[in-house]
Amino acid sequence: MHSKTSSTQSLFIDYGSGYNPKKGYKTCDFTTNPCLDYNVIDYKIYNKDGELPHKSVSIFRLRNVIHHIPNLQKLFENLKNYLRDDGVIEIIDVNEEHYKQNLCLDNLWYRYVNKRNDIWISQNYRDYAKVASKMFKILHNFKENEKECIVLTKS
Numbered sequence: 001m002h003s004k005t006s007s008t009q010s011l012f013i014d015y016g017s018g019y020n021p022k023k024g025y026k027t028c029d030f031t032t033n034p035c036l037d038y039n040v041i042d043y044k045i046y047n048k049d050g051e052l053p054h055k056s057v058s059i060f061r062l063r064n065v066i067h068h069i070p071n072l073q074k075l076f077e078n079l080k081n082y083l084r085d086d087g088v089i090e091i092i093d094v095n096e097e098h099y100k101q102n103l104c105l106d107n108l109w110y111r112y113v114n115k116r117n118d119i120w121i122s123q124n125y126r127d128y129a130k131v132a133s134k135m136f137k138i139l140h141n142f143k144e145n146e147k148e149c150i151v152l153t154k155s
Helices: 073-080 095-115 128-132
Strands: 012-015 026-029 038-041 044-047 057-063 083-093 136-144 146-152
Touching: 044 146, 057 073, 073 083, 083 095, 083 128, 095 146, 128 136, 128 146
Parallel strands: 012 026, 012 057, 026 038, 057 083
Antiparallel strands: 038 044, 083 146, 136 146
16 A cells, blocks of 8 residues: 655655654654654655655655665665656765775764664675666766765666
8 A cells, every 4th residue: 555645746755864854854764663754664665654655756865874775776776666757866975985984983883882783784885876877867976075975866
């Protein structure tokens, strides 16, 4: 069963945001917490009414989350299904040059401070833009400080 969302409404989802989405965006994370707007289960997106309708999302924003996604291919396949034909995906994540430093901080935070062993962390940098470019057109790709940012649209 799909939840009801008008195809004319703009839906902005901060994918992997936990409880702190960008202003104007809906929360979405890999939990089943009822406080979130959307939950991700096996890469499919649900709310209390059911699965999110395909082609209903205007913007997906993934900030500091891509290195926590085990299967990038499956992620992008599912995001493409939910994305409107004129929609975009914004990804902001640590760049390759700073990856080992970020890995150290992630391990410290998720394994010792927060004690969240359920959070997956890639031990190596993965070229997610290369994976995404097989299914999407890259509109922008740039680095800023320790981050790399890409903006994708359906090809």
